[in-house]
Amino acid sequence: MLLAKIEGRVAASAGSACHATEADAPVHLSHVLAAMGIPVEWGMGTLRLSVGRYSTDAEIDEAAEVITREVKALLV
Numbered sequence: 001m002l003l004a005k006i007e008g009r010v011a012a013s014a015g016s017a018c019h020a021t022e023a024d025a026p027v028h029l030s031h032v033l034a035a036m037g038i039p040v041e042w043g044m045g046t047l048r049l050s051v052g053r054y055s056t057d058a059e060i061d062e063a064a065e066v067i068t069r070e071v072k073a074l075l076v
Contacts, residue, residue, distance in 0.1 A: 011050040
């Protein structure tokens with residue numbers, strides 16, 4: 001639900017980067033999160049956020065604001 005709300009405003013996805021090219025593949029718990037002992041129900045709710053070489057602090061701050069605002073809206 002959160003990904004749908006932030007789509008087009010924040011570079012985010014579900015799942016791990018190593019499976020990002022598998023468009024039709026189901027989302028699985030990242031092996032990194034599993035190794036860290038993260039429970040599946042938590043791990044399946046994670047977001048992978050992407051920044052680039054030219055991403056600015058202001059863009060990152062805006063992304064954090066967008067995510068925070070949309071999470072709060074979903075909790076109401």
